[in-house]
Amino acid sequence: MALDSTETKAEAGGIAGERLRSLIERIERLEEEKKSLANDIKDIYAEAKSAGFDVKVLRKVISLRRMEAQERAEMDEILTLYMHALGMT
Template sequence: MGHNASHERLTAYFERIERLIEERKGINDDIRDVLTEAKSEGFDVPAMRAVLRQRAMAPEKRMEQFALIDLYVTATGMGAPREA
């Protein structure tokens, strides 16, 4: 009986994961639709994705990232640091 219960639990885990993967696919499709809509209105999708990544960061981490980018841009002679 223990083996059968373990089998059922394991199967249930896989089924839950599969449902979540399917839900994630639907959400990803919705996100793609929103980005397509934004692009059709003239917005730059790669820039939007970059901002989304930054918005997901903790404020301290984001400021650290900006500082490093400014440092690298200046160090490589690509131009003056950006305004914060």
Template sequence: MYDADDDQSHVSAPQALTSSSKEKLRQFVARIETLETEKTELAEQLKEVYGEAKSLGFDTKALRAVIRLRKQDANDRAEAEMMLDLYLEAVGEI
């Protein structure tokens, strides 16, 4: 009986890396690891800021919405708001 898992002819052996390629790979790995660490630290800082805002009585859900909306292009935001109003009106919400 033929078992495709036993047939290794379709799998090519990995190519050996040159010393230059190995060094480049090490550099990429180091940069990625550094960025991942920074990303984790930034996420923790954001969490702290939102926590501080919440402790002062601010609604963090609304705060996140403000941040999200400020990232949008003004025209795109206006168009999205018009569509939302149209849909809400169509279903009798406004």
């Protein structure tokens, strides 16, 4: 690899390298937080289990609620589309 002679070691790879490093760090930081939240959720499921709830059922309940929420959002979206189509904005 041919480096520009004015380049120091720290700059090897150039600006793009720094940019890349920054992007990677930001992503890794967020993924860490995400994993942390996933662990928190796991803990709550464990808590639920030790409180006598059936975890599998609990998961299903939450999944259903999520689906319903999504359906509602989609219906809102369609409604909005209709209203726009009818000039009712």
